[in-house]
Amino acid sequence: MGLLGKDGRPENVIVAKLDDLINLARSRSMWPLTFGIACCAIEMMNSSATRYDADRFGFFYRNTPRQADVMIVSGTVNKKIAKRLRTLYEQMAEPKWVISMGACANQGGPFRQGYSVLEGVDKIVPVDVYVPGCPPRPEALLQALLLLRDKVADPELRYVPGTLMEADFNVLAEPGQDGRSHL
Amino acid sequence: MSALTLSGASGRVTGLEPLPHQTNTMVVNLGPQHPATHGVLQIVLGIDGERVTSATPHIGFLHRNHEKIEESRSYEQVIPYLDRMDYVSGLQNELAYVLAVESLSGIDVPDRAKYIRTALFELNRVISHLVWLGTYLLDLGAITPFLYAFRDREKALDIIERTCGARMLPNYFTFGGLRRDIHPQFWHDLVDFCAYFENILPEYEALTIEAPVFKARTQGVGLMSKELAINHGISGPNLRASGVNHDLRKDQPYDAYPYLEFEVISRDEGDAWARSKVRFDEFYQSLNLIRQCAYKAPRTGAIKGKGRVKIDEGQQIYRSVEGSRGQLGVYLMSDGGAGPYRIKHRSPSFVVLQTIPDLFIGQKFADVIAILGSVDVVLGEVDR
Amino acid sequence: MDISLTDLKLRRPLPEEVGGEQVFHFEDTQSYRSFCERAKAAGYDFPNCLSGVDVGYGLRSVLHLRRLSDKAEISAWLDITYKEPHAPSVSDLWGGLEWHEREAYDLVGIHYQGHPDLRRILLEDDWKLHPLQRQYDTGGYKKEGWEAVPWPDWDKIAQEKEDKRLAEEAKKAARAKPAAKEAKEAAGGDSPKPVRPRPAAKKPEESNDSGGER
Numbered sequence: 212m213g214l215l216g217k218d219g220r221p222e223n224v225i226v227a228k229l230d231d232l233i234n235l236a237r238s239r240s241m242w243p244l245t246f247g248i249a250c251c252a253i254e255m256m257n258s259s260a261t262r263y264d265a266d267r268f269g270f271f272y273r274n275t276p277r278q279a280d281v282m283i284v285s286g287t288v289n290k291k292i293a294k295r296l297r298t299l300y301e302q303m304a305e306p307k308w309v310i311s312m313g314a315c316a317n318q319g320g321p322f323r324q325g326y327s328v329l330e331g332v333d334k335i336v337p338v339d340v341y342v343p344g345c346p347p348r349p350e351a352l353l354q355a356l357l358l359l360r361d362k363v364a365d366p367e368l369r370y371v372p373g374t375l376m377e378a379d380f381n382v383l384a385e386p387g388q389d390g391r392s393h394l
Numbered sequence: 395m396s397a398l399t400l401s402g403a404s405g406r407v408t409g410l411e412p413l414p415h416q417t418n419t420m421v422v423n424l425g426p427q428h429p430a431t432h433g434v435l436q437i438v439l440g441i442d443g444e445r446v447t448s449a450t451p452h453i454g455f456l457h458r459n460h461e462k463i464e465e466s467r468s469y470e471q472v473i474p475y476l477d478r479m480d481y482v483s484g485l486q487n488e489l490a491y492v493l494a495v496e497s498l499s500g501i502d503v504p505d506r507a508k509y510i511r512t513a514l515f516e517l518n519r520v521i522s523h524l525v526w527l528g529t530y531l532l533d534l535g536a537i538t539p540f541l542y543a544f545r546d547r548e549k550a551l552d553i554i555e556r557t558c559g560a561r562m563l564p565n566y567f568t569f570g571g572l573r574r575d576i577h578p579q580f581w582h583d584l585v586d587f588c589a590y591f592e593n594i595l596p597e598y599e600a601l602t603i604e605a606p607v608f609k610a611r612t613q614g615v616g617l618m619s620k621e622l623a624i625n626h627g628i629s630g631p632n633l634r635a636s637g638v639n640h641d642l643r644k645d646q647p648y649d650a651y652p653y654l655e656f657e658v659i660s661r662d663e664g665d666a667w668a669r670s671k672v673r674f675d676e677f678y679q680s681l682n683l684i685r686q687c688a689y690k691a692p693r694t695g696a697i698k699g700k701g702r703v704k705i706d707e708g709q710q711i712y713r714s715v716e717g718s719r720g721q722l723g724v725y726l727m728s729d730g731g732a733g734p735y736r737i738k739h740r741s742p743s744f745v746v747l748q749t750i751p752d753l754f755i756g757q758k759f760a761d762v763i764a765i766l767g768s769v770d771v772v773l774g775e776v777d778r
Numbered sequence: 779m780d781i782s783l784t785d786l787k788l789r790r791p792l793p794e795e796v797g798g799e800q801v802f803h804f805e806d807t808q809s810y811r812s813f814c815e816r817a818k819a820a821g822y823d824f825p826n827c828l829s830g831v832d833v834g835y836g837l838r839s840v841l842h843l844r845r846l847s848d849k850a851e852i853s854a855w856l857d858i859t860y861k862e863p864h865a866p867s868v869s870d871l872w873g874g875l876e877w878h879e880r881e882a883y884d885l886v887g888i889h890y891q892g893h894p895d896l897r898r899i900l901l902e903d904d905w906k907l908h909p910l911q912r913q914y915d916t917g918g919y920k921k922e923g924w925e926a927v928p929w930p931d932w933d934k935i936a937q938e939k940e941d942k943r944l945a946e947e948a949k950k951a952a953r954a955k956p957a958a959k960e961a962k963e964a965a966g967g968d969s970p971k972p973v974r975p976r977p978a979a980k981k982p983e984e985s986n987d988s989g990g991e992r
Contacts, residue, residue, distance in 0.1 A: 245427075249774055253481060254562065256529075256544070260541055262544075262545065289456065290902070291457065291902050295426055295455070324463065324916045325918075326459055327457050327900075346562060346563065454900035457900040457901065459909065462909055462910055624846065625825075627826070627875070645849045712842045725827055725840065736829070738831075744877060745877070748874060
């Protein structure tokens with residue numbers, strides 16, 4: 212990008228790659244999906260409410276996956292919700308990003324050893340930003356959203372479609388010992 | 395409502411008379427991803443025209459094996475898990491369990507710790523009801539109350555954070571009292587908050603509970619009869635809005651409640667508005683109780699009683715407290731080891747979700763959200 | 779207590795206080811059901827809780843009831859074997875226990891007979907294990923070498939308990955007397971310790987109710 216005005220063209224014309232412009236626009240109006248799962252969902256609500264106000268960065272929550280760009284996985288993902296979460300992810304239009312919020316979504320958190328808990332949401336969807344904490348404070352989520360914004364705007368860091376882990380997902384869905392599925 | 399036939403002692407809805415103009419039944423999935431289910435609840439609704447003909451709740455989308463994990467933890471290690479059960483009012487869960495262990499191992503709690511625990515318990519009720527108020531009004535289409543409620547919730551969370559170190563899931567109560575001493579400004583903060591919040595409550599009242607639109611949406615909707623409420627074990631504001639004067643703070647007083655003066659709030663209507671009104675009146679009640687704690691609490695003294703956790707083999711107890719959503723119970727069983735043999739959590743939201751078919755069937759489709767929000771469920775404690 | 783119990787088969791001769799609660803302990807499903815009906819008739823209208831517990835030798839359904847009029851509380855236990863984990867449903871008496879029973883079926887594996895809708899509630903329908911049974915570890919996998927303990931002989935335990943109580947009383951009486959020698963004699967040898975089933979015990983004893991393969 213840059214301002215060019217030497218070879219006769221007017222000075223207020225900006226020349227850039229279309230991709231860069233689109234990415235810039237995307238990064239300034241990212242719409243997360245309203246999908247609260249557990250404790251972190253309350254902090255997610257907090258981050259968009261009065262004191263923290265994520266709206267000022269262009270993060271505006273949408274209720275349907277068809278209109279959302281970002282999925283914030285805010286809470287423990289167990290084996291029952293995992294399939295629904297995956298469906299929601301697939302219903303989101305490309306390009307799409309995922310924030311894993313809190314210890315549970317990162318790797319299972321305090322419930323890691325349990326029979327019903329998925330050890331990290333990155334087993335079923337590709338994650339762009341991990342937020343540590345149990346639960347993370349709203350400031351931490353805001354930082355994650357800003358990090359994601361940088362990632363979207365920067366072509367070097369951009370998410371490449373076609374890296375879904377469908378094969379892994381199918382293996383996980385098969386029933387294992389005692390007839391319980393690994394997913 | 396006239397088309398309903400009620401039968402049996404429980405007053406359960408058993409069938410519906412066919413409409414004169416029968417239309418095809420449509421099945422609507424409400425959830426698990428839906429902004430108004432307050433979490434991951436799924437309700438499969440059968441809809442005939444505008445009327446709900448069947449409702450089947452599906453839960454378990456947040457089942458985190460609390461009860462199994464807690465079997466392999468020591469008594470002390472269980473407490474952080476309890477915060478995460480009902481994450482909107484974590485300290486209340488802690489208290490139910492802590493009281494159970496205290497009464498089994500005979501640990502005494504100093505008066506000062508009792509008052510602090512009670513004040514925090516009531517502050518948590520305010521926080522929880524604020525979340526309910528904000529999200530319920532958001533469900534009904536009003537965004538401003540959500541922003542108001544979360545603004546004031548932050549002020550209350552700040553007090554908890556200053557004293558306990560964490561905002562939401564503090565892990566603060568322990569057997570015999572408190573884990574750490576309170577912040578020197580604790581009581582000042584509380585009294586300041588009470589003054590501020592009581593001042594602003596009339597504005598809330600005009601904006602939400604007394605607003606004509608809110609009344610039109612909630613009055614006469616989602617009627618829960620007294621018989622059904624008792625038979626189904628409904629507790630808390632939902633029970634008290636159905637004309638039952640039952641409050642564990644009064645009936646089985648614990649901690650500092652025997653020393654405090656308050657009246658149990660109840661109403662007779664049993665509809666969504668009555669449930670909201672009871673919760674709203676509990677704001678005033680909680681502030682009053684917090685203030686009483688602040689005036690009566692000893693300023694000096696121990697925060698933790700002496701005594702070790704020692705529970706004999708075969709000992710068991712069912713202990714419950716009046717949480718913001720109702721009767722929070724813990725069934726604790728010991729085998730004499732370092733940790734519990736079995737813990738079962740009796741969560742009020744789990745119980746109230748059973749009445750979803752009774753509340754929904756026969757109602758208008760648009761009222762479904764108004765009813766669901768009025769019973770105030772937290773899915774963390776439903777699924778555990 | 780305002781419920782007539784004379785014709786019921788209580789597992790322990792008298793209702794006893796455990797942890798400050800009045801507990802009625804059954805092994806006979808008919809008696810349990812009959813007790814519940816009488817409790818309902820006696821005004822215990824509020825269902826506090828129903829929990830399923832794996833007690834090591836079998837499964838137990840623990841019912842907690844409250845009477846709102848005078849805040850009285852009782853609880854009833856029903857012990858059943860691993861092999862035939864059937865208990866009568868009481869959700870027709872207290873509607874609020876319907877989901878509690880479903881949960882106990884789902885997590886602990888107690889089959890409530892007469893339940894209107896006994897399906898899994900927290901786990902998905904295709905799960906096969908009941909994870910809160912002691913034979914499974916936290917991850918839901920079978921524990922190596924886990925075996926059920928034999929069914930306790932409650933009469934013997936009650937007898938031992940009574941013996942211990944008598945011995946302690948004698949000890950107290952002896953302590954009250956000034957002569958130290960007499961006290962020693964009265965206390966006798968070791969007071970018999972009541973043998974409670976330790977659920978996690980790994981005794982390879984003969985047992986009819988092996989919870990291993992189901």
